[in-house]
Amino acid sequence: MSTVTVFASDGSWIESDAVDQCHQVAALEGVSHVAGMPDLHPGKGAPIGAAMMSTVLYPFLVGSDIGCGIAVFPIGLKRAVPEKLAGRFPDLDVEPDAGDPAWDVLDGDVPAGHLEGLGTVGRGNHFVELARIGTVLEPDHAARLGVAAGDVVLVVHSGSRGLGERILRAHTEVHGAGPAADPGAYLAAHDEAVRWGSLNRRLMAARVALALGAEPAAPIVDECHNLVEVRDGAYLHRKGAAPGDGRDVLVAGTRGTPSYLVAAHAGAEAGYSVAHGAGRKMSRSDALRRGRAKHTVEELRRTPVGSVVVCGDRQLLFEEAPTAYKRIEQVIADLAGHGLATPIATTVPLVTYKTAELGPRPRRDRQDHRRGRGRS
DNA sequence: ATGTAC
Secondary structure (H helix, E strand, C coil): CCCECCCCCCCCCCCHHHHHHHHHCCCCCCCEEEEEEEECCCCCCEEEEEEEEEECCHHHHCCCCCCCCCEEEEECCCCCCCHHHHCCCCCCCCCCCCCCCCHHHCCCHHHHHHHCCCCCCCCCCCEEEEEEEECEEEEHHHHCCCCCCCCCEEEEEEECCCHHHHHHHHHHHHCCCCCCCCCHHHHHHHHHHHHHHHHHHHHHHHHHHHHHCCCCCCCCCCEEEEEEEEEEEEEEEECCCCHHHCEEEEECCCCCEEEEEEEEEECCHHEEEECCCCCCCHHHHHHHHHHHHCCCCHHHHHHCCCEEEEEEEEHHHHHCCCCCCCHEEEEHHHHHHHCCCCEEEEEEEEEECCCCCCCCCCCHHHHHCCCCCCCC
């Protein structure tokens, strides 16, 4: 008999479709337990914000962005004027040049020999953000991490780009949503994607540090929230759920609100996991439709916390509007209330890079494309 | 979230 537990308070609204998806996963052969995080929301087939324990390995429960995660890097900047720094970000939609010194941080290590997309951020909810440590709730723990109020850090949320997608597709083309026929082979490829994702975050952080006149540094936190690990003799699948057993994790807010560094201490019932972010409150299509009625592009590019969002794609800007996400404070309160995590400090955005402002990216005429469709 | 197909 399998179980589903959702770690959210009554005050936290969770879409019923997402809970339905948890029960659908729980009904799969081999699945013993599904833990829903407070940022639980519906995904493509499987819920996002869930840890799923099973004796059978299901690649689709991890999804295509194997190795996606969030890392935090120290960056030695004192004065940080968002408008000035925004213009100095490198183009993270394209790989670094062959001679770029940022490559040095990889020491020639290119997992799976996959160079395509290495050093690029991708789309969707991915971002590279310069942020300032705001409220410090656990000074001793923050000091152990080497950060204090006012320090500038770099937060990188990205994954394995085309590599993870290729690994999942190779499986689904033959087995669809079925189990991995050769779990060992899947895990070997998966582990390379996890490593690739982490190195990708590291490379991007180096690119940005060098572009802003700072030294590349090792991450103080690097957590992967799309992966599978062998745990308690079974496969623990995480989809939008960060490893939460004695590790420090950055739980991402939105591009106009703080994020939270937390000390995670989740047990078996929570799938040894914590939330990975605020969680979507609206689908991308709803966010676009409602956002166009509610926000101007200008207010999304210059946020209530005074940060600048670099995003040459208007549709993405609306899809990723802070109002499309749940309140991060509620997610953190739910984690703390259930004993899954202790907040250490907040990070407050200064500059968030989503996608290049100008450049060679071909852009469709959204006005014509959208006219006559949907409501206004 | 992705590369690719429309």
